[in-house]
Amino acid sequence: MATVFTGTDVGAAMRRVALALVENKDRFNKLDAAGGDGDMGTTLATVSQALLADETLYPDDVGESVMRIAKTIARTSGSSLSAVVMTGLITLGKTWSAKHEVAWIEMAPALSNALETMQARSKARLGDKTVLDGIARVARDIEGISTTEKMRATAQQATADALAEFRGCPAIMGRLRLEPSKGVGTDDPGMVALHVAISAMAGSLSDRAVGGSNK
């Protein structure tokens, strides 16, 4: 039973995520239009296409692979969601610098650490109904999990649970902060994107294969 992942696995997972984000471009734009610019899908698709355009293999070094994704975001997007994701990836990249394997059991504390830096950058609090609430739920639910198979199912379920938990809540951040009640009954677009991304990694979106290690 696989208990670790490598930098190459990061690259493989990234491709699946990028394809899913491109596929969902119009859906994300529509969701974002309810309270924002309506361009989140376009932004995520632009970044994803840049990631997909880089066909060179990802290195085994996990930190280097994660940093490579962050650098592509740095080159292609200046959105708030991109900034938050970039911040988290940089933190993870530093945590896993020069590591050719990372044990899944280390994912929860690393994600919690990254979450702190993302909160500091965005000034969003947990409970504000942002992508950070989804990440926090994942970090909490995967604690103690050490195998790829359990990680897939748990992380995906965590993002779905986060969406359900926050659907009835007002939106505190972004443009809907001016009219928070308008966010009640709707999903935060960033949290939906997280769910799509993790589902893509887990292989349950369309007919795509799983992310994570083959070891």
Add this chain to the structure above:
Amino acid sequence: MKKLINSPEKYVDEALAGMSLAHQGAYKISGSNGRVVERAKKKAGGKVGVVSGGGFGHLPLFAGYVGEGLLDACAVGHVFAGPSYDDISESLNAADRGGGVLSVIANYGGDTMVFGMVNDTLTAEGKDCATVIVADDVASADKDRAETRRGVAGIIFAFKVAGAAAERGLSLPEVKAVTEKAMAGCRSIGVALSACTVPQAGEPTFHLEGDAIEMGMGIHGEKGLWRGALKPADEIAAEMVERLLNDLKPVAGTEVAVLVNSLGATPLEELYILYRKVAQLLEAAGLKIAYSLAGEYATSMEMAGASVTVMQVDDELLGLLNAPAQCPLWRA
């Protein structure tokens, strides 16, 4: 969508290329993505570099104000979408002449976060960096949450003050301080009459049916304070000035700078009709207009409507507003 474009994807890059060609010797387009606008002529060594950046679609804001006495460089994003980390980083490096770099940016999530990341990185590398975040739109949040307000046309005054202060040789902390002083007394409010269309979306950003207007709407179509039937210009001016002064609470006798700005499609004639009433009301409130601008300064492409900005000034700020500025799109 009826626009003079070749393709939505090329909108920004072709417009920047044309801007550079139309104003030869003023702007230099650089950067790995071609999204940095800097002065064509080298700045004096040792001065503080003043940088801004933001989404495209607001010309002359942001990139149009690169020039002597204003910005040294500007990072340009996509339409209504902030510039990337790399664009911002390259802009700050382009503006750095050894005296440190001040970023003057509007209060939008992506811009503040990505500029913050770049500033943190460059500071860690040993550069002197500072930031002023402009949040002048009184319609976007109550006074007790003023730090969350959007940045709109008031940023024009911030550019002018920061640019002039840097040109005079003030240090980075001094340029930052005087710009913050200006923005502490600066308030804006807008009114929208019709929407604009983001080229890549192909649809208007919002709909204002019939004779409807929206008071307080943001420059990207963000929700305003109320939506209702069009009123005479004097009534609209009265509400805008009342909201600005209720928030700013200037004492009688205060000198102010005023900007009546077109959001893009509203002509100068209508701006002057608005300005006329704004000036009467400010003077009736005991304020003295010491500096005034009317025209297109911060637009949203073809959006119809206007914004009014009032900024308290003292001798120092007035001197900086009146200092020379050389830039094709700056009209004093």
